[in-house]
Amino acid sequence: MSSKSLEIRARNLVKFENGSKIANKWTIMRMLGTGAFGVVYKVADTSYDLFAMKTEKYTPRNVLKVEVKVLSMAKKRKMSHFLKLFETGTCKGGVRGEYLIYIVMELAGSSLDALRRLRPNRRFTLLCALTIGVQFIGAIEELHELGYQHRDIKAANFAIGHVPEGTEDQHRRKSFYIIDFGLCRAVIDSSGNLRHPRKAAPFRGTVRYAPLNCHILRETCRKDDLESWLYSQIEYTRGSLPWRDLNNIVDVGLYKERCRHDIGLGELMGGCPRQYIKILRYLDSLRYYDKPDYKHICDLLKDAGKIFGQFKPTYDWIDEGLRGGNGNAEITERSSNPSRS
Ligand SMILES: Nc1ncnc2c1ncn2[C@@H]1O[C@H](COP(=O)(O)OP(=O)(O)O)[C@@H](O)[C@H]1O
Ligand SMILES: [Mg+2]
Numbered sequence: 001m002s003s004k005s006l007e008i009r010a011r012n013l014v015k016f017e018n019g020s021k022i023a024n025k026w027t028i029m030r031m032l033g034t035g036a037f038g039v040v041y042k043v044a045d046t047s048y049d050l051f052a053m054k055t056e057k058y059t060p061r062n063v064l065k066v067e068v069k070v071l072s073m074a075k076k077r078k079m080s081h082f083l084k085l086f087e088t089g090t091c092k093g094g095v096r097g098e099y100l101i102y103i104v105m106e107l108a109g110s111s112l113d114a115l116r117r118l119r120p121n122r123r124f125t126l127l128c129a130l131t132i133g134v135q136f137i138g139a140i141e142e143l144h145e146l147g148y149q150h151r152d153i154k155a156a157n158f159a160i161g162h163v164p165e166g167t168e169d170q171h172r173r174k175s176f177y178i179i180d181f182g183l184c185r186a187v188i189d190s191s192g193n194l195r196h197p198r199k200a201a202p203f204r205g206t207v208r209y210a211p212l213n214c215h216i217l218r219e220t221c222r223k224d225d226l227e228s229w230l231y232s233q234i235e236y237t238r239g240s241l242p243w244r245d246l247n248n249i250v251d252v253g254l255y256k257e258r259c260r261h262d263i264g265l266g267e268l269m270g271g272c273p274r275q276y277i278k279i280l281r282y283l284d285s286l287r288y289y290d291k292p293d294y295k296h297i298c299d300l301l302k303d304a305g306k307i308f309g310q311f312k313p314t315y316d317w318i319d320e321g322l323r324g325g326n327g328n329a330e331i332t333e334r335s336s337n338p339s340r341s
Helices: 003-012 064-076 112-117 126-145 222-238 249-258 262-269 275-285 294-308 316-321
Strands: 026-034 039-044 050-057 085-093 098-105 108-111 158-161 176-178
Touching: 026 050, 050 064, 064 085, 064 098, 064 126, 108 112, 112 158, 112 222, 126 158, 126 176, 126 222, 126 294, 222 275, 262 275, 275 294
Parallel strands: none
Antiparallel strands: 026 039, 039 050, 050 098, 085 098, 108 158, 158 176
């Protein structure tokens, strides 16, 4: 991470003691995660119902404002892969008494990345990986329909539903939610047309999952979210990506380029269904203004499931039980992950 983003990180994180109160209503239970811009807490309201609160030090350009926009639009349009937004506000608080902005939303269960790390060899069974893939594509399609691209698609930003203590709500363990809209960018302009690409665009996202366009500082578009998804999909299908030990933007970009051909392709896709190669080729054929064919990608994933007879949605965390097996194992993203300089 660059020194600039480290500086942003230090400046914007708002720290609360457990048990402290925000806006006379929300009690901080504990920290759930920290990211590049803010801290997420598990909070309880006055009826002891649990929620997630994302906080950020107030600045004229808060990334939380984009989150509020996206979550509000998703709620209005009853999108199925978005957590419900309950409240937004500003107040003074935190251990340093800063002025802050907060949002309160539905509590999610584990991220898919946290669930993957609990698995043998850090990968899901193939049918489960395909099940996640179909849901992930559905979530990305919904976000694009709202007119936004995510720009930080990865399994750490995709979560299953939260199962309240003492309940056995299987349905929530089979629900998937896209989170973290801090890096979202509108893809349409005020007249409803696709925005034209900028001549150059700064690197945004996470080096490991960033699309090739991002590595060469070219404007990204909807298909680039899908390229990031495909890298995540390969990672939870086979357990790792070949460039997992590299961090440098240029080195990782060159590696991704090499994995399009011959030996590199085998290195990337070894252990994955051949349909993943078709998806890669399809995504690489798309251009800036093209609308991706989400159904085509889902059909290829379902097709890959036919080696077991028929594609059948499968959930490893339900079928086999995992440590923290109710799917509420909250594992924070590794701090080395996001590169938001
Ligand atoms: N609604 C939520 N419910 C439960 N945990 C959450 C929720 N939102 C975020 N988290 C946790 O906090 C972490 C950081 O939040 P995220 O929205 O990804 O922000 P960022 O990465 O921009 O800081 C997530 O990886 C997740 O572990
Ligand atoms: Mg995140």
